[in-house]
Amino acid sequence: MDLALLRTFVTVHRAGSFTRAAALLGLSQPAVTSQIRTLERQLGRPLFLRQARGVTPTTIGDELAHKAAPHLDALMEITEAGLDEESLVRTLHLAGPPEFIAERALPALTALSDQEGRSHALRVSFGTADEVLEGLSAGHHDLAITTARPRGPLLTATPLCDEEHVLVAGERWAARLGPGRPRRRAALPLEDLPVVEVHESLPFVSRYWAAVFDGRPVASGAVIVPDLRAVLSCVVSGAGLAVLPRYLCASALERGDIVALLDPAVPPLRTYFLAVRSGTLAMPHIARAHEWLLRAAADWA
Known part of the structure; x- marks a missing residue:
C-alpha cells in the first residue's frame, strides 16, 4: 500500500474535509479526492461518507x-529529524489558552530544556478549547492544553491540574458590600457591581454564579x-468585579491590589487536560514534554 495514500487519508480523517486536508498537504482538492478514491478501490471499502460540510x-x-x-x-x-542521532534539536508545537501557557506551561518547558540538557525549539499557538483540539487533530500541534476533554480514539487526554476560581474586585467596590462580605452567599449585593469579562456571554462569572449561587448573573459586562x-x-x-x-x-x-469578595466552602474548579494524538508519545521529544508538564503540574496549587 502506498504510504502517500495513507498519509493523505490520515490527514483527511483529522481535518474532517478534503478542502482543509488539501491545504495542509499542499495539494489540490481534486488530487486529494483522487488519492482517497484510489485507496478506497484498493481496500474495496468506503472510508468516508461525503456530506455537505466535510x-x-x-x-x-x-x-x-x-x-x-x-x-x-x-x-x-524520523523523516523530519533525519538520521543524525547526535542532533538533539526537535520542534515542539504547543497550543492552549494564552494565560495558562504563559504563566504555567512555558516556564515549565523552559526548565525542561535547562535541566535535561536538551534543546527544544518551541512553537506556540493560542486558542479556545475547540480550536486547539481541532488543530491537534489536524496535526498542527503536538500537545494541547485544554479545558475540554476530547472525544474519540484519535486523541488521548490526561488530567493536568485543577484551577480554582476566585470572585475579586478592587477595595473601592468591595467596601460597598459592607461588613461580612467575604462569606456572604447572597448574590443580590453583587448585582450592582460592574463586571469585567473575556466574552459577552460572561463565561467565568456565569460558571461561578451557577456553582456558588445556583443561579445566573443578571449584570452585563462593563x-x-x-x-x-x-x-x-x-x-x-477599579473597573469592577471579575x-x-x-x-x-x-x-x-x-499585595492588596484586589480583594476576594467571597470565600465559599467549596470553591468552583475547572480542570485542564493535556491532550496528544494517540501514538505520538512514542516520539521522545513529545513524551519528555508531556511527562515534564505532568510533573510540574503537581506543584501548581
Missing part, C-alpha cells in the same frame, strides 16, 4: 486511522477583553 469516516475508516496514524506520525518524525491578564489589570484599576483563576491573581491578592 466528510465523516466510516467504521472501516476510523479503524484504519486508529491503526495507521501512530505509525505514520513516527515515520514523519468591560469585555479577551485575555484574563487584561481582565486582572482592569480589576486592579472571576479569575487563583494562580493568576494570587500575587495581586497578597
Whole structure:
C-alpha cells in the first residue's frame, strides 16, 4: 500500500474535509479526492461518507486511522529529524489558552530544556478549547492544553491540574458590600457591581454564579477583553468585579491590589487536560514534554 495514500487519508480523517486536508498537504482538492478514491478501490471499502460540510469516516475508516496514524506520525518524525542521532534539536508545537501557557506551561518547558540538557525549539499557538483540539487533530500541534476533554480514539487526554476560581474586585467596590462580605452567599449585593469579562456571554462569572449561587448573573459586562491578564489589570484599576483563576491573581491578592469578595466552602474548579494524538508519545521529544508538564503540574496549587 502506498504510504502517500495513507498519509493523505490520515490527514483527511483529522481535518474532517478534503478542502482543509488539501491545504495542509499542499495539494489540490481534486488530487486529494483522487488519492482517497484510489485507496478506497484498493481496500474495496468506503472510508468516508461525503456530506455537505466535510466528510465523516466510516467504521472501516476510523479503524484504519486508529491503526495507521501512530505509525505514520513516527515515520514523519524520523523523516523530519533525519538520521543524525547526535542532533538533539526537535520542534515542539504547543497550543492552549494564552494565560495558562504563559504563566504555567512555558516556564515549565523552559526548565525542561535547562535541566535535561536538551534543546527544544518551541512553537506556540493560542486558542479556545475547540480550536486547539481541532488543530491537534489536524496535526498542527503536538500537545494541547485544554479545558475540554476530547472525544474519540484519535486523541488521548490526561488530567493536568485543577484551577480554582476566585470572585475579586478592587477595595473601592468591595467596601460597598459592607461588613461580612467575604462569606456572604447572597448574590443580590453583587448585582450592582460592574463586571469585567473575556466574552459577552460572561463565561467565568456565569460558571461561578451557577456553582456558588445556583443561579445566573443578571449584570452585563462593563468591560469585555479577551485575555484574563487584561481582565486582572482592569480589576486592579477599579473597573469592577471579575472571576479569575487563583494562580493568576494570587500575587495581586497578597499585595492588596484586589480583594476576594467571597470565600465559599467549596470553591468552583475547572480542570485542564493535556491532550496528544494517540501514538505520538512514542516520539521522545513529545513524551519528555508531556511527562515534564505532568510533573510540574503537581506543584501548581
